[in-house]
Amino acid sequence: MRQTTMTKPSEVVREWYVVDGTDKTLGRLATEVATVLRGKHKPTFTPNVDAGDYVIVINADKIKVTGDQEFKKFYYNYSGYAGGVRKRSTRVMRESYTVEWVERAIHGMIPHTKLGDKQRKHLFVYTGAEHPHAAQQPKELVVKG
Template sequence: MRQTTMTKPAEVVRQWYVVDAADKTLGRMSTEIAKVLRGKHKPTYTPNVDCGDYVIVINADKIVYSGDQESKKFYYNHSSFPGGLRKRSIGTMREKFTVEWVERSVHGMLPHTKLGDRQRKHLFVYKGENHPHAAQQPIELEIKG
């Protein structure tokens, strides 16, 4: 009889990946990053264990978006006080808050639990090409479109 093997937290082997975000679409890139952060690309994936890998995103300021989202898509925050609604366009997010823009996109695709909080900490986003994680010897992660 075959049994499903469940990965234990001590058995997890983590890898570092680097993603060049230049000329990539935000949503398509974020889904692939979320899959790697959760560990779904591994045959040893276990839903209740943090078995994902680390992901470094470089050139986040060169991400593209399709259509006329610049004028139609907005990001909302509320401070829970009267009149505390903040509304930012996608153009503002891309120019001034690039790192937050990418992190919010990936954050929405991860579980909103304690496990998702741990997986979220394995994402590192940088505007330019330089990153301080060269010692980890990251592998290039190819993402389409």
């Protein structure tokens, strides 16, 4: 008889990965990063345990989008007050709010629960090629196209 192995939080071994966003498509990069943050790339994946790894995204300002998303896709925020809707295009987000733009794409692919909140804190996004996490010796995570 086979037995399903359930990972315990004390048994989790975390690693650090760095992703270079140069000439990568936002959606493809976000799905790969979200998979690593959740821990779904590990054979010991358990849905109710935070077994994900840490991910550093560098060169976020060089990430691209395809098609007409630059002008036709919009990001909305609502303050809760009348007239409190803020609407920004993809172009504005990419140029002025790069870190928020990438984080929103990745955060949307992680469960919106308490566990997801913990997993979201393992993401670090930087616009340039430099990051302060060299001491963790991150491995390179290869993302297609």
